Amino acid sequence: MARNFLKSSLQNASFNIIFQILFRCVTFGLNAFVLRHVSQSVVGVMNVRLLLLESTILFLSREAFRRACLSKTTEHNWAQVINLLWLTVPLCQFFSFIFGYIWLHVLTPPSTDITQHYTLGVWAICLSCVIEMFCEPVYLVAQAFLFVRFKVVLDTIHIFVRTATFTPLIIYQPHQAVVAFSVAQVLAACVYTVGHYVYFHYYITKLMKKRAAQKMIDSNGKPPVNLRFVRRDSIAEIEDEFPFESLMDFLPAKIEDQLSINYGLSRLTWSFFKQGIMKQVLTEGERYIMTLFSVLTFSEQGVYDIVNNLGSLAARFLFRPIEESAYFYFSQMVARDTTIQEQNQKHMAEAANVLYQLLRCITCIGLVILVFGQSYSCFLLYLYGGESLIMGPGPTLMRTHCLAVLLLAINGITECYAFATMNAAQLDKYNYLMAILSVSFLVVSWLLTKAFGGVGFIVANCCNMAARIGHSIQFIQIQYLNTEFKPLRGLIPGPYFLITLVSVFMITQISQALFFEWFKLLHLGVGVICFVSVTISWAYEERELVSLAIQKWATKSQALKQE
Template sequence: MSTEDVLKDASTLASYNVLLQVMFRALTFLLNAFTLRFVSKELIGVVNVRLTLLYSTLVFLSREAFRKACLSGGSGTNHSWRQVINLLWLTLPLGALWAVLLVYVWLWLLEVPDARSVPFYSPAVVLFALGGVQELLAEPLWVLAQAHMFVRLKVISESLAMIAKCSVTVVLVVFARDWGLYIFAAAHCVYTGFLVLCYVTYFVRFLGSKEASEERFPLQSLRELLPSKTEGEPLVDWTLARLTWSFFKQSFLKQILTEGERYVMTFLNVLSFGDQGVYDIVNNLGSMVARFVFLPIEESFYIFFAKVIERGKDVQSQKQDEVAIAAEVLTFLLKLVLVIGLIITVFGYGYSHLALDIYGGSLLSSGTGPSLLRCYSGYVLLLAVNGVTECFVFAAMSQKQVDKYNVVMLGLSVSFLLLSYVLTWRAGGVGFILANCLNMGLRIVHSVAFIRRYFGPSPWRPLRGLLPSPLLVLALLVSAVVTALSEFAFCCARGWFFRLLHVSVGGVCLCFVLLTVYVTETRLVQFVQTQLLPRYGKKRH
């Protein structure tokens, strides 16, 4: 597959993932708005912080390192798929081990919520852990699908699973409210079960078909998806196994950074369960764009960079035409996420209070809610830049460099936890966001330094993508001032007419900013039009 084909597939995958995440966040947005009117904020806090943390910790530590290693460097051509699949099946016993350990911690070492306000905590912990282990059954199929760019499979499977989860939650919240945490545990198990079912169903149909033969798919039957040994070959590829171990050490630290505030809330009890619920809802609102735009781009273009760039080699030892394409893509990605992040920061300040008031009423818009969302709007900008820079860095690093970066991540993890604890005692939930900003800034500095060294001997300067045009900066500054004045004049206690005026002012300012982007960033607009807009009718999977 040529570099251009890899880029096209990665771009299409990113586009589908963006659409998928938009749907996910929209459904979650509506589901949270619905459940807020039926269950207590304490129950929301336990589900969205503690139980979700249990699940995310289990699956992330069980599979993230395997995914990164097995998708690096075109594993479908450089490694035996038999050995890759054998390695991937290790995620299941590893997940079971993590499940036992985490269930013990969650049930016996952490504070147990009051059974009157949060009923059925213990069985819910077990069910969330079992749901995570259940999802790992599909891990070899997921890696196969990603490596071969089956772009529609992920969209369809996760869409059906999310719809099923939301349906179960709504029905049980309305008709079985007394079930407490059983509602969310049952919905979670339905979600993971649907994921596994969809992947298994697809590969049952696909393997051995004429379509698989035409595309020279490396596997021919379901039996080949099970672990087995080929005569004359090791059980697993030990190069990939060592790389997986390096990524595993890194993933443990990255998980602390990614979910750091939830670990602090869970283990140090700096906020009550009710306050945790409010913070998590605001956090989800603030991170919507980061999750449904930036994360899919990062995941998809990591695959692109991993296939185009040979890991561990300097820029002069690479194929120069492929490095040129990678540098150009990195430039445009940095420019794209920077522009989106700046727009979110500017408009997030003037519309945080209105957004929370519409979404959750005075429960969210009173107190620290608006301040939390305003701070998070600025944090999104750092999330955007860090996601793309680390996307390239992790694809280009050698195993030795990955091991060295683990030490950096350890220092960042320790500093983040300390900062979170100190700043939260002083500033409440805002302290979490400030600690995240400081650590994200340090990660960006490290990644930028790596990219500058990497491209130093070459004529390419992808970091120029971090420099917005002066006219765009001016348009954003004007919009920031106008929307802030509009909020002061019209929002939010003077009725719906004045709220609509405030929204109209923001709409005009946003159109002004987008027009400025279209005029001043013509090459970026062309990149988005040609690479990131999906071509649905031209993809078969």
């Protein structure tokens, strides 16, 4: 039975969003509490300097492998894929040593007045990264075989363990925040890695028993009741497609009469790796500028990071799950080395429609964030960190960041489609463009930050995103040039929605000027009413999509009741 990639991608995105919203609400409250116990300088050390180290090591160690090995998973020789994925462990160890040394001996360390535990923090990050690499083969198998709920639950546990460990330690020892941060990082990495192997040990053990029991199915073809634990579409699908029979199959091994590693996947991984270096610079460029050139103090970095985290909430719990699921879906549906006209037209129509709907929804969400962000940035910062966050440049940073969120949303979908469907030659060509963009971005960031402070980072990031969007749009236009499909029209929202947004912008600006200082709840109430109005206008514009979603939900609910 063929896997339903669209259904699983939608499930993956929806479960991700639900759990991310739930736990981001929890961590939002905990972080707001922590901000009242930890200085902004320490926040700058942990959330900018140390988390940049983690991001750099993890991205360079595994991102290229993930993107390459999630392409056309139904055609993989999994023994070769597992061997390839285990290369992430020594690669991570290499990067941990190199970047750990740079962070300790090349970069300017924070003064002892800020923290005395910087060295511990650096090595804790390196250790946690290496620990996480040991579950990379299992992680990718879970992705490829559509273990949607498992992935989301384990990601949520990872966040929960880290937050639940860090927060109590901060309460009792606020001056040892970096120690608490280090303990939380290592413990969360251990739980995350062990969790993968524990689950698959349980799953494979049960699966082997079910395969044995299947031989005892009675003559009418109905399986015993105890076979119904299986979470996939059917027992036959698992038996036919799931190739692992023990945890030992997840370890590297020599393959008889075959190459140990698929060199086609290796070349694709190398292409993604070269591209990944540039993408990492573009994604974390402002943090590299802060870290390498010290254009902001640790305290200013802390404020910037707080604003950036708040401004990126939508990107983290909404856009990123959608992008991950969309990348997986498009990589399975659209072949890299074949034109659209030469592929299955039914599949291409579905893929084009999915891209259209994604662009339409993402653009609308981004515009809503941009409009409401102009009037409610102060309110959000006040709620999160109190008066101290709204007295300085925080509100201006937040308002500017809302524009970056819109561009980030559009870039995420257009670029994930491009990456999922480009062939190796196109990826290599794109690497050169990324190199140019990376250098330009760093130069522009440095110049604008010197002139405008933290806002300069955000403006430079907007320029970077706009350039990447332009390239991805050009790629999609060329790909669909001689076809009947027009997925890029999804970038243009409906007229009623746009008119409502303009009206809401003016109303909320007036409310900000009149009510925020003396009656914040009234200002919030105006925003709620305006948001409902925008939602209604969007639902009217997208009534076909809303109707389809309601029908799907009703059908699923009815099926669950019948079971």
